[in-house]
Amino acid sequence: MGQAVGDVLGLAAGVAVSPLPIVAIILILATPQGRLNGLLFALGWVLGLTALGAIMLAIGGTAGASTHEQPATWVGALKLALGALLALFGARQWRRRPKDSSQAHLPTWMAAIDRFTPVKIWGLGLLLSGANLKNAPLTIAAGASISSSGLPLPQQIGTLAIFVAIASLGVLAPLAVYVIMGERAKSILTDWRDWAARHNVAVLAVLFFVLGLKLLGDGISILTS
Template sequence: MGKALGDVLGLAAGVAVSPLPVVAIILVLATPRGRPNGLLFAAGWMLGLSALGAVMLVIGGSSSASTNKQPATWVGALHLALGVLLLLFGAQLWRKRPANASEARLPKWMAAIDRFTPVKIFGLGTALAAANAKNAPLTIAAGASISSSGLPIGQQIVTLALFVIIASLGVLAPLAVLLLMGERAKSMLGSWKDWAALHNIAIMAVLFFVLGLKLLGNGIGDLTA
């Protein structure tokens, strides 16, 4: 199980470093029902990652590892395709980045978060985890790696759970700060939000490139093993 977890740690870290979801949960925490709304957002986020990863475990099944203990061919091909996809997304983001970070703009829906119902907040967390252009490919790749590890299903589930926890650290950190510090956390969280909003596009573009290259390398290694 240690090897399988080691294979997905980098992917989990890539999901955890997600500026836009961090900004979103900080805005959620600033709503009148900040704490319960923040818990709902985090629960939705973790459910989105878990569901996407579980789908890949089901698709892969216990037979996805080849007989010589190397990853199945489809896993290598998937890693390769996802790597190319992330590189393309990274190039597109880099071209569209503002010349001045101060010109960066957040999505318009963020201005309406304070009017979101609990159901919408839960759904927002789920969508930012499972339907995000960076997080979805990384979670799919992680699920494929786990399913091809040859581990018993119980250990696969534990590995996926650890992946989800690590991948959720970026979103859980603001929530933990608020729960531990109360009102004193507001200025700190505000600074985090401002910084993440300013540098969101540049950070995401770099992450797309780095993680895309990682998946390309994994795919080539899988296919030539």
């Protein structure tokens, strides 16, 4: 199980470093029902990652992700495709990054986040984790790695739980600071929000590219072994 956890640790860290979701939860915590809305967002986030990872475990179990204790060929092909996709997105993001980080713009929907209903807040967490251009490929790759590890199902589920926990640290950290510090957390969270907003594109570009190269390497290794 230790090796399986090690295989997905970098992928989990890549999901955790998600500037837009971090900005989103900080804005949510500033709403009148900040604590409730923050918890709903975090719940949606965790559920999105868990559901996507569980789907991959189910697919891997029925499609034979592991053969003779080695990842199946289709797992290598999947990682190769996901790696190429992420690397291309990374190069595209890097070309589009603003020359001056102070000119970075957040999505327009963030301006209306204080008017979101609790259901929309929950759905936003679900969307930003399970349907995100960076997080979804990384979670799919993690699920494929776990399902091809040859571990018994209970240990696969445990490894997925560890992946989700680590991948959720970026979202859970602002929530924890808010719950523990209350009003005193405002200045800290504002600094985090401003930094994430300014460097969102550059951070995503680097993460896309580096993690894409990692998956490319993993895919090539599986296909040539």
